[in-house]
Amino acid sequence: PNGARLRYWVGEYATEPPTFRITTADGAPVRTLEGSGDAGLHELVWDLREALPTEVLTEDASSDDEAGALVLPGSYLVIMEHGEVLAERNLTVRLDPRAEANAADLALRHAAARGAAVLDATRTAAQEAVDRIDEQLAEALDLLEGNEGEAGLVDEAESLRADLDSLREELSEALPGRMLRGIESTSEAPTSDAMWHIDRGWVRIPALVDRLNRIITEAVPAFHRRLDQAGVRPDPGTPVQVPPRPPGDSRE
Numbered sequence: 001p002n003g004a005r006l007r008y009w010v011g012e013y014a015t016e017p018p019t020f021r022i023t024t025a026d027g028a029p030v031r032t033l034e035g036s037g038d039a040g041l042h043e044l045v046w047d048l049r050e051a052l053p054t055e056v057l058t059e060d061a062s063s064d065d066e067a068g069a070l071v072l073p074g075s076y077l078v079i080m081e082h083g084e085v086l087a088e089r090n091l092t093v094r095l096d097p098r099a100e101a102n103a104a105d106l107a108l109r110h111a112a113a114r115g116a117a118v119l120d121a122t123r124t125a126a127q128e129a130v131d132r133i134d135e136q137l138a139e140a141l142d143l144l145e146g147n148e149g150e151a152g153l154v155d156e157a158e159s160l161r162a163d164l165d166s167l168r169e170e171l172s173e174a175l176p177g178r179m180l181r182g183i184e185s186t187s188e189a190p191t192s193d194a195m196w197h198i199d200r201g202w203v204r205i206p207a208l209v210d211r212l213n214r215i216i217t218e219a220v221p222a223f224h225r226r227l228d229q230a231g232v233r234p235d236p237g238t239p240v241q242v243p244p245r246p247p248g249d250s251r252e
Contacts, residue, residue: 003047004091006033008080013039018082022046022091025075031066037082046078048093050114056121068121069113070184072106101187109183112190112198116180119201123171126209130171133220134164140223143232150230156223160215167212174204 006020017037022030031051035044049067057066073095080087095101101109137157144154176182176197183190190198227233 003045004093006035006044006046006078006080007041008035008044009041010037010039010082013037014083016083018080018085020044020046021079021081023077023079025077027077030071030076035080052121053118056118056125068117069110069180072110095187099187105189106187108189109187112194113180113183115198115202116175116183116194119175119198119205120180122209123175123205126205126212127168127171129212129216130164130168133215134161136220137161137164137223139234140227140232143227143234147232150232153223153226153230153232156226160219160223163211163215163219167208167215170208171205174208175201 008018010018014037018035020033020035022032024030029051031046031049033044033046036042047067048070050069050071051066052068071093073093076091076093078089078091080089095106137160141154141157144150144157179194179197179201183194
């Protein structure tokens, strides 16, 4: 596998799975992984990537979603916690012996890869928010269909969807695809072209996210209030009924 194998034994099933905290030799947090709590021998693979900032992660993000840039070669500590069991092991990440690189170039590459990873994750979170809001507006338009007295609300929803379409397109163009993998595909310092794209990304993506957040916190709530005032609400459906218990279906 592409990474470090973490093998461990669980004597008996546990409701709480073991966690593996990976830190630098100085104790700085790098990544936290979750293993299996099933009894038996297990193997967990750390992909040698550090965690992304929590700000760009959703509540249901998996450990794969948390993966950021590749770590630098060096010494790391793996701390396994499982109930009252605490175990530590040292782990060394080595540079590919075929690679020709100096420490300065590796540090520059790592910094650029970190920036690209955070930008890409931020863009992905923004794109998911755009899609979520667009779906809500599409549902509102379905409710407004055929309601001639609410043409203003239809126009407002369509205008918001047009703004979201523009944001979706601009987000896709704000950073080249696979920028992170491109930087990490070589052991050399990032090219001036790659740094130009990252610098531009740090200007464009925060500005686009700011536009999106104004839609989320201002425009959409205001639209929902006007929908509610007009009496346009989703149909919750018919209530669920419990039929009488069949005769004889009792021990009494």
